[in-house]
Amino acid sequence: MKFDEFPYKRLNINELKSKVDEIIGVFNSNSSFESQDQSLNQMNDLLAEYESYESIAGLNFNRDTTSEKYKAEKDYYDNLSPEFKDLKNQFNRAIMSSKCLPELKSKYGKHYFNIKATEQKTFDSKIINLLKKETELENEYTSIIAGAEIDFKGKTYNLSGLGPFHKSQDRAIRKESFKARYSFFDKNAEQLDDLYDRMVKLRHKIANQLGFENFIELGYYRLGRTDYGPEGVANFRKQIVEYIVPLVQKLNKQKQEILELDHLYYYDGIQYKEGDPKPKENPDKMVDAAKKMYNDLSKETGEFFEMMVDENLLDLVNRDGKMGGGFCTAFPKYERPYIFSNFNGTAHDVTVLTHEAGHAFQCYSSRKQPLVEYLWPTLEACEIHSMSMEFFTWPWMDLFFKEEVERFKYMHIVDSLSFLPYGACVDHFQHWVYENPEATPKKRKNKWLKLEKIYLPDRDYDDLDFPKSGGFWQGQLHIYQMPFYYIDYTLAQTCAFQFWIKSQNNMKTAWEDYYRLCKVGGSMPFTGLIDIAKLKSPFKDGTLKTVSEYVFNWLDSINPKEL
Ligand SMILES: [Zn+2]
Incomplete structure (x- = not known):
């Protein structure tokens, strides 16, 4: 079917x-x-x-x-x-x-x-009734963002469509495209502030009615977190500040040298002067390449991906009227997952495909679990499947990037490591927001700026006024629609790096550990799944330090200018 x-x-x-x-x-x-x-x-x-x-x-x-x-x-x-x-x-x-x-x-x-x-x-x-109201507000965010019609260089784009210009090798185009992006946010600033304000107050009210002091505890329970709480997460964020922020500062310095710039601004989000590696094939050819890749990787992934293609379970390319972003969803009655993404010609097309295929592969591998509740685990565990799949597919990345494959790999690791402080910043911000539900929109923006100084100390927006005055987070869908779902990516990245390390040392046992993890689905909480996969818990002091040192040493052994 x-x-x-x-x-x-x-x-x-x-x-x-x-x-x-x-x-x-x-x-x-x-x-x-x-x-x-x-x-x-x-x-x-x-x-x-x-x-x-x-x-x-x-x-x-x-x-x-x-x-x-x-x-x-x-x-x-x-x-x-x-x-x-x-x-x-x-x-x-x-x-x-x-x-x-x-x-x-x-x-x-x-x-x-x-x-x-x-x-x-x-x-x-x-x-x-409060829950219905909450969904209405979440949908309001979708309609503001999906309705974006941004004029840029004589054409109209949605926010995803503008993405490739943010990665242009021409600095002026990059800057102009961000100006265009933020003129859209600026136009909707009041609406976005007001919407978030109503959401926070509504969620606080729901929490109170259920007997919670504020939304934080409820937010954790909604995400099904049964084995850790805000203290464990705060301790993990602290380790990101201690170990990762300085490493990212070093990487930023290195990037500035590669790009030969005297100062790095926010809009200099590329890794190479000639522009970042791009996939060399059109989307149809990329699907063919993915078929070959998954057939080579394992029998299970081969069968899985052939099925995804044969049964039209992929919608990959950006088009007008399509919602932005990428995700994987599933139809438990039919035992099938579905992959949704917005290819726009950047390297992200490949990572989004492997990422969402990781989610879909896990879901498909768990289809015989006896309970719908066991089809997916909690989200931080789900992101291990997806982020690790990005790494397990490395040996086939030449099919997509050809001569730029080594550059892609370097960029992939730099981006993955550099993401951690941003992820923690978003999480820290949300804890503050729900601890202070009466804060004004202005205060929220000021708090964001303060947190950026801690987690992203190098970030300089130049004269992009909207993010400069603390509005950057308003483009982050999770903050509006999925409160407290963001630290999950950083917890999972810490695990995915471990799979990357394992796969470099022994691909066979690494894959066995991964497939075992996929098959047990959501039948255990996060920390139980980590044990099943033979991974070290990100909550354990020292895990992040050891993992990030290995990752950084790998980066340090490479001269990115020679790639
Ligand atoms: Zn994901």
Whole structure:
């Protein structure tokens, strides 16, 4: 079956209610393990169906944000989501008070029940309307950003479309393109401030209604974090400031020399004077190259990628009306993932393809997990699959970059290491924001600037007024739409670097560890998965230091000017 043939329909809330009522009724009235296990499976099938339709509705809209029909379907599921959460919550309550809990735990592992307990903390039927409001605000951000029509050099671009100019080898073009980008943000400044203000206050209110002091604890529970808290994350950020910020400053110095500039500004975001390495092929040829790559890498990845192509489970190229960014989604009922991206001719096209293929490959490898909840792990673990896949595919990068392949690899590591302080900055900012929900938009911008000084001390915006006055973060979708999902990338990068190191020493065992990790899906929390993959925890003092020293030594052994 191809993607367009996947059955889709609107599930009706009354029908869902009577189905769930019936499942709960049977669950409570028959307390034998076999019967309760059967009810659990019926609920699981319903969940798989619901999530598949919801995911199709969201994806279709992202593929064409101008379609009224797709918008209506997405709105339908957005509106249904809190009501369905209510039903799930009722089932969760039944499960958690079951007499068969020990038998159920021995069949499915205790993690499922930790997930259920966490879900219960994040929901109450009294917040349904507030949750609907929250989704509306999140969608407002999407429509502002997706609606960007930016005039640049006689043409109109969306924000993704402007991307290649930010990477131009001509400094004036780079600067002008950022000016164009920020004139868009400047025009929408008040709206973006006001929107975020309403979001923060609304989330604070939801947290209060659920009995939390502020949104932070709730935010962690929403992300399903059952095995670490804000203190562990703060300690990890501290290590980034201590070990990574100085390394990135050295790399910036080196970049300035390569580019032969007397000062590095924010818009000098390229690694080479001649421009950064670009993929040499058109998107169709890149898919062919990816087929070869995944067939060579392993039997499993070969089958997986052939299937993605055959069943039209890829939408890769940027076009008008398409939502920006890249992501992977899945349809559990059909046991299939989907890759969405916006190719625009830069090296990022290749990394986004391998990154999202990492997510999709994990999801596909976990498709036989017994519970929908085990299809994906928590997000910091998900990003290990994706970021490590970027590295596992290194031996085939010459298919995409030809003679520029060594430059690509150098740039890939520099970018990955340089990302860590920015990721931590975004996270630190969000903790402050939700600790201080009454802060004004102006205060938020000032705080951002202060944090930039700590995490990104070299950053100089020149006369780009919008980011210079503290607005940079407003282009970061996660801050609006997925609070506290950002440190995940830095935790995962620390793990992905470990896979990179392992793969250089022994590709075979590195791949075995990775594939084992993919197959267990979300059946364990983050720290459990790390053990399964034989990785060192980023939360352990010293892990980041050891890993970053290895990475930096590798960079130091290379003369980037000779590549
Ligand atoms: Zn990802």
